[in-house]
Amino acid sequence: PHHSRRTVHVAGSKGKGSISTMIAAVLKAGGVTTGLYTSPHLHRFVERIAVDGEAVSPEDFGRLAGELEPEMNAEDSDGAYGRVSTFEALVALAFLYFREREVDWQVLEVGLGGRLDATNVFESKEVCIIAPIGLEHTEILGDTVSKIAEEKAAIITPGSTVIMAPQRESAADVVRRVCEEKHAKLVEVAQACQMSPAKRSADGQEFELKTDKARYRLKLPLVGRHQQTNAATAVLAAEAIASDGLEIDQAAVQGGLASVRWPGRIEFLKHRPPVIADGAHNKDSARALAQTLRDDLGFSNIVFVVGCSGEKDVDAIAEELAPLAVQTIATRSRHPRAMDPREVARPFADREVPVAVEEPVGAAVDAAIAQAGSMPVVICGSLFVAAEAREHVLGVAYDPPLEETAPPRSEVNV
Numbered sequence: 266p267h268h269s270r271r272t273v274h275v276a277g278s279k280g281k282g283s284i285s286t287m288i289a290a291v292l293k294a295g296g297v298t299t300g301l302y303t304s305p306h307l308h309r310f311v312e313r314i315a316v317d318g319e320a321v322s323p324e325d326f327g328r329l330a331g332e333l334e335p336e337m338n339a340e341d342s343d344g345a346y347g348r349v350s351t352f353e354a355l356v357a358l359a360f361l362y363f364r365e366r367e368v369d370w371q372v373l374e375v376g377l378g379g380r381l382d383a384t385n386v387f388e389s390k391e392v393c394i395i396a397p398i399g400l401e402h403t404e405i406l407g408d409t410v411s412k413i414a415e416e417k418a419a420i421i422t423p424g425s426t427v428i429m430a431p432q433r434e435s436a437a438d439v440v441r442r443v444c445e446e447k448h449a450k451l452v453e454v455a456q457a458c459q460m461s462p463a464k465r466s467a468d469g470q471e472f473e474l475k476t477d478k479a480r481y482r483l484k485l486p487l488v489g490r491h492q493q494t495n496a497a498t499a500v501l502a503a504e505a506i507a508s509d510g511l512e513i514d515q516a517a518v519q520g521g522l523a524s525v526r527w528p529g530r531i532e533f534l535k536h537r538p539p540v541i542a543d544g545a546h547n548k549d550s551a552r553a554l555a556q557t558l559r560d561d562l563g564f565s566n567i568v569f570v571v572g573c574s575g576e577k578d579v580d581a582i583a584e585e586l587a588p589l590a591v592q593t594i595a596t597r598s599r600h601p602r603a604m605d606p607r608e609v610a611r612p613f614a615d616r617e618v619p620v621a622v623e624e625p626v627g628a629a630v631d632a633a634i635a636q637a638g639s640m641p642v643v644i645c646g647s648l649f650v651a652a653e654a655r656e657h658v659l660g661v662a663y664d665p666p667l668e669e670t671a672p673p674r675s676e677v678n679v
Contacts, residue, residue: 266364267371270300272387273502276375276417277396279550280430280495283487283527284396285374287499291521292370292506293317295513300363300371302356302384307529307652308663314359316366318524329358329365352376356383370506378406380419392505393421393449394428394498398436399549404576414439423447426505430498431455452505458497463490465561467533478504479515484523488531489557496522529651531557534658539564539641540634542655544648546573548581554645555585565589568637570629571613572596572650573604582646583612590618592636596629598649600666609646626650627657 273288275281282303289301299317306312314321321329330337336357337349349357356376363371373384398414406413414436421427421440427449429440437453444451463472469486474497485496500518507513531554534540539562545554558564567589573579586593595610597603610620623629626644633642644654655661 267360267386270363270368270371272390273370273372273392273394273506274375274384274387274390274420275373275394275396276379276382276420277394277430278399278401278413278417278547279397279553280491280498281374281394281396283492283495283530284394284430284498284502285372286527287496287522287525288394288502288506289315289372290318290525291499291503291513291518292372294521294524295503295511295517297511297513298367298369300359300366300368302359302371303374304352304355304376305648306664307648308656308661310355310664313355314362316363316368321362325362325365326358329361330354332361333357350383353383375417375420377402378413378416378419380416382420385420387422389422390420390425392428392502393425394430394502395421395432395436395440396430396495396498397549398432399547400578401547402576409435411435411439415443418443421447421449424449426450426452426508428452428498428502428505429454430494452501454494454498454501457501460493460497463493465490467536467539467562474500476501476504479518481515481518483519485525486523487525487527488533488561489553490561491553491557492530529648529655532651532655534655538634538637538639540630540654540658541641541643542651542658543643543645544651545582545645546577546647548578548585551582551585551645554643555589558589558641558643562641564641564643566591566640568633568640568642569593569613570596570626570633570642570644570650570654571609571646572598572606572626572629573609573646574600574649575602575604577604577647579604579609579646580612583616583618586645587613587616587618591640592633593618593620594629594633594636595620595622596626596650597624598626598647598653600647600649603647603649626653630654630657 292299461473463470593613595606
């Protein structure tokens with residue numbers, strides 16, 4: 266079912282979900298019926314699959330899952346891979362739903378890596394996007410940025426248009442080479458547009474963006490200067506899509522970006538005192554979070570609530586956050602791969618930040634708010650922790666996590 270739709274495919278280490286959501290919002294504003302697949306979800310599985318900004322209904326989700334059940338329970342013919350993983354089943358369900366809804370374009374966020382990801386099943390795509398690449402999942406993707414870039418650049422198909430966000434040079438060189446090998450048109454964000462300094466606040470940011478095709482005055486309701494670059498990447502992708510025959514004008518770009526909502530990304534759950542949830546889970550995203558807190562929001566003495574997944578480099582996260590911390594409360598999400606909070610606490614304690622351990626996440630958030638007084642509270646370390654903070658503070662309903670019996674075969678580096 267995936268072959269009958271025009272496709273935007275988004276890979277990268279950070280920002281790929283934001284970029285995917287922005288592109289889908291712009292296409293919707295331009296009158297284009299658009300499917301969006303992102304992962305992981307914050308609260309409900311249905312969040313991963315949306316058409317024109319509306320998540321698949323639980324009824325449609327259940328019906329399509331029933332149609333897929335025979336394949337989900339079947340072993341592959343030679344027994345090499347076992348059963349279909351949860352992630353693979355969700356991707357297949359998205360493709361079925363997009364076909365059923367007759368979407369014009371589908372925007373797909375890679376789950377992990379790119380080369381072997383379950384979303385990477387196309388012989389050709391119209392637009393491929395490479396978001397910023399950093400060290401992540403090194404046990405699967407490789408132990409250098411260039412090795413990881415090889416995995417992510419593998420989503421590029423012959424003749425496609427590739428939008429590359431600003432990169433470390435080692436990653437950029439890989440993407441340039443792959444584009445040349447596959448005769449793909451490369452658009453580098455750093456060279457293809459100019460941005461004015463943004464007016465930033467707790468409500469978002471306003472800035473001007475100039476490309477070869479247009480000048481845009483943008484209002485983006487997302488916090489963080491990295492989101493300005495993500496928006497530029499999305500705009501250039503929209504221009505590439507428009508060159509394919511669609512009419513996506515300035516009003517669609519500006520209106521689409523103004524409508525974007527992306528919870529759990531430097532999101533204010535409360536304003537007085539400030540309580541912020543963010544999915545920062547590696548060194549680069551922790552650095553972006555720290556920069557936003559310090560430079561854009563003027564925060565310094567912060568009580569952090571931090572919980573990480575088991576494979577994450579918590580020392581690198583602590584290195585970025587510790588200079589702003591007056592207290593860190595380590596916690597653990599209910600996800601089966603969550604890190605022991607004592608391991609989370611250790612690198613903060615090593616940097617002489619007072620630490621405490623509190624579980625579950627809701628109790629840790631309450632303890633942080635009580636400790637902070639008027640100081641800001643920032644919950645981060647993983648999207649799972651950010652999600653549980655939202656559930657606790659905002660009363661959001663959620664689905665319990667599923668534990669895979671084995672790593673998804675799309676995530677095994679062979």
